[in-house]
Amino acid sequence: MSKEKLLSIALLIVGFVFPIYFGYNNYQEKKRLKTANAELTNQINLLEQTISRNNQIIADNELSKRELENQSLERQEQINEQLKDNDCAKQFV
Structure with a gap:
């Protein structure tokens, strides 16, 4: 066989093998990226739910x-009202 024929056969083989190899690798990488994307999307959704719950808790x-502060003020006003006419409450200790 001549060198030219061997070179042609080698180029023909390379011309078929490399595209198939790269195509398969591309397919596998695309599958991996879809899986990773789905996982990240799920994690984002879980984080958004956690943020929403935490915001509601806050x-x-x-x-x-605010309700406790209002109750405290009301009770202090009630105490002051009850003690305003009490002579003992007006004396210094």
Whole structure:
């Protein structure tokens, strides 16, 4: 066989093998990326749900804090009202 014929056969083989090899690798990488994308999307959704729950907890805590402050002020006003006519309450200790 001549060198030219061997070279032609080698180029023909390379011309078929490399595209198949790269095509298969590309297919595998695409599959891997789709799986990774799905996992990351699920993690993002879970984080968004956690953030939403945490924001609701913060809002509930702020509301409770304001309610407790209002109750405290009301009770202090009640105490002051009850003690305003009490002579003992007016004396220094």
